[in-house]
Amino acid sequence: MSESKGSFGVAGSGDTSGYSGLVRTKVTPGSSERPFGGYFDEVADELERAFPEFGAAIEKVVIDRNELTLYVKRDHLRAVALTLRNTESLRFEMCMGVNGVHYPDEKDRELHAVYELLSLTHNRRVRLEVALPDSDPHLPSLVEVWGGVNWHERETFDMFGIIFDGHPGLTRILMPDDWQGHPQRKDYPLGGIPVEYKGATIPPPSERRTYR
Amino acid sequence: MNPMDNELTPRDNEFGLAKAAAESAPILDQSAGSFFKQLQGFWVTFIMQFKKVNTVQYPEVKEPTAERFHGRHQLNRHPDGLEKCIGCELCAWACPADAIYVEGGDNTPDAQFSPGERYGKVYQINYLRCVFCGLCIEACPTRALTMTNEYELADESRSKLIFEKEDLLAPLRAGMLMPPHPMYPGSTDTTYYKGEVPGADPSQGATTNV
Amino acid sequence: MGLEEKLPSGVVLTSVEKLAGYMRKSSLWPATFGLACCAIEMMAAGAGRYDLARFGMEVFRASPRQADLMIVAGRVSNKMAPVLRQIYDQMAAPKWVIAMGACASSGGMFNNYAIVQGVDHIVPVDIYLPGCPPRPEMLMDAILKLHENIGDAKLGSNRERVIREVEAAALAAKPTIQITGLLS
Numbered sequence: 001m002s003e004s005k006g007s008f009g010v011a012g013s014g015d016t017s018g019y020s021g022l023v024r025t026k027v028t029p030g031s032s033e034r035p036f037g038g039y040f041d042e043v044a045d046e047l048e049r050a051f052p053e054f055g056a057a058i059e060k061v062v063i064d065r066n067e068l069t070l071y072v073k074r075d076h077l078r079a080v081a082l083t084l085r086n087t088e089s090l091r092f093e094m095c096m097g098v099n100g101v102h103y104p105d106e107k108d109r110e111l112h113a114v115y116e117l118l119s120l121t122h123n124r125r126v127r128l129e130v131a132l133p134d135s136d137p138h139l140p141s142l143v144e145v146w147g148g149v150n151w152h153e154r155e156t157f158d159m160f161g162i163i164f165d166g167h168p169g170l171t172r173i174l175m176p177d178d179w180q181g182h183p184q185r186k187d188y189p190l191g192g193i194p195v196e197y198k199g200a201t202i203p204p205p206s207e208r209r210t211y212r
Numbered sequence: 213m214n215p216m217d218n219e220l221t222p223r224d225n226e227f228g229l230a231k232a233a234a235e236s237a238p239i240l241d242q243s244a245g246s247f248f249k250q251l252q253g254f255w256v257t258f259i260m261q262f263k264k265v266n267t268v269q270y271p272e273v274k275e276p277t278a279e280r281f282h283g284r285h286q287l288n289r290h291p292d293g294l295e296k297c298i299g300c301e302l303c304a305w306a307c308p309a310d311a312i313y314v315e316g317g318d319n320t321p322d323a324q325f326s327p328g329e330r331y332g333k334v335y336q337i338n339y340l341r342c343v344f345c346g347l348c349i350e351a352c353p354t355r356a357l358t359m360t361n362e363y364e365l366a367d368e369s370r371s372k373l374i375f376e377k378e379d380l381l382a383p384l385r386a387g388m389l390m391p392p393h394p395m396y397p398g399s400t401d402t403t404y405y406k407g408e409v410p411g412a413d414p415s416q417g418a419t420t421n422v
Numbered sequence: 423m424g425l426e427e428k429l430p431s432g433v434v435l436t437s438v439e440k441l442a443g444y445m446r447k448s449s450l451w452p453a454t455f456g457l458a459c460c461a462i463e464m465m466a467a468g469a470g471r472y473d474l475a476r477f478g479m480e481v482f483r484a485s486p487r488q489a490d491l492m493i494v495a496g497r498v499s500n501k502m503a504p505v506l507r508q509i510y511d512q513m514a515a516p517k518w519v520i521a522m523g524a525c526a527s528s529g530g531m532f533n534n535y536a537i538v539q540g541v542d543h544i545v546p547v548d549i550y551l552p553g554c555p556p557r558p559e560m561l562m563d564a565i566l567k568l569h570e571n572i573g574d575a576k577l578g579s580n581r582e583r584v585i586r587e588v589e590a591a592a593l594a595a596k597p598t599i600q601i602t603g604l605l606s
Contacts, residue, residue, distance in 0.1 A: 175536075176501045183535065191535030197313045197336045198374050198601040204533050205310065267473045270562050277557075309524070309531035340528035340540070343554035366551040366564035368571075370528070370542070371598045373550055 002026050002105065031060035039124055040068045043090065050087040051080060059131075069127040077130055078140045084117060084126065085145055092117040092126060095146035098153050100160030102185045110134035111162055115142070115149075132162070141167040159184035277361045282344040284362045285337055287381045288355065290404050292396055292412040293388035295325050295381070296356030297332035303348035303357055311341035312348060323392040328401035332356075335377040339365055354405070387411035431579045439577050446490070446516065447572040449478040450565075453489035453513060455506065457496030460523040460555040464495045467558035477565065486512040491568070492545070493561075497525035498538040510545045518572065520564055521547045524554045 003025055035041050048054040057076030062069040072080050084092040096116035103110055109131035117126045141164035143150050153164045154173040161182035164170055181188055192204030268275050288296045299316025317333030325331035348357055367373050389412040396409045403409060429435040456464055468474045483489040486509045498506055521541050524530030527550040529539035541547060551564040576584045
């Protein structure tokens, strides 16, 4: 449970003024209990069977909006990924990409990396989420497991500063090579210049409006 | 054993290029039927010579735009010439690009620019920033700001593309009077918004016939 | 450049100017610099309905050496800026630049860290064209305005005089922030 102020995400009030008078309560879904429903139980069972350290590696299992998310501890990420790919009954051959999320309020879990997996064999989807502290943003690279995440890991590094150990060439992919900082973090300033008029200026949006 | 069971071995190259090449049909077809197919294609090219020319001779012939085309803005007037803008800055707030700058001013009995208390003293639109989205039009509570279909806006310097109030104001039509002038006799601002003001009254000043 | 640089200003130079201006404006070859949605309108301007070939401009050159006009169509990111400047430097003089659309002219609604706030920060712009994106007619209008300027371009000693005058006028001009207008 957390509160956010700003102009976005509040429905029904009719107020779109952006004066940050709107307050929205965000609920982070907690851990789910069995039965999970659908194929989620089967996936969890199979993973537990194929990966005996399931209890130590998976922090929690979350079912939200009919989607399965496994919160993995980062020391076990590579092993879990390999098991999900190689086990015949799981067979997640495809990784749709790595996304980063920045939660500045979560102490020592500021950065999250999210992997979307797809099993073409069984037509199933699973999401892996790894939390890591801002002070030590290292994560094992999964390029050897799924070659396609190469550029996604570079992008996540570029935008969030998560360092993927073992990546073949972890350089910036979107921003210029000499760029300072990681733009998708919440504390990164929006930048911009004042808009010029004859005899006046309007300050840039980040100073004039609330985008939080 | 399935090759994917090895820890890091990639799958066998069973879907490789060699297989694709073996399965695909030959592209080069040199039969007589192919010749007629080509003729069929050239026939389309040939017949196009006799079709009507699609080109619009732009600088000489100007095709009208769609009726609701988003072009240059215009600040409208009431029938007697008073400005509709009340300087509320809602358009500036709605603008996603911060392309509108408004400063309101107070109407005084000596200088009445719009019905009611306030008028837009400074009104500038930075056309370099404007994205012609029309959100300012939707935000305007008095329909003071609308968009015209005029689109020929290119210019040589940045300062020329910052339009001021006199560039944006609608021209005076017949029966209108150049503000500042007093409001229509016996009227309030409500009368204006109900559309009950027919035009400038002689008591408001000398009417200009434009 | 050549002979016209050495001619004394007078009737001969003026007629050479007119001839050169006419030829330059009648075969202005644009470099393709489509970066975003404006490029679609730029392509439409080159296609049948609007037909830039009527102005001798149908050849959009991908090679900057063969181009005279750079139409910067779309938003320029900070990463693209050095590339754009390099393309401009590779073009042979005389060369012109049109900043097409709000983003190229000033950054448009992308007032943030990633976008160059107007290409005039990196290359000299001759014509600013507002619109998001401008319709092909607007682009052609900008091009025709540029054609007028090119047709009137001066050469040799006249050119030096014009440069001095423009320089003096620019130094004397007030910056936008000091133009008060209705502000008091």
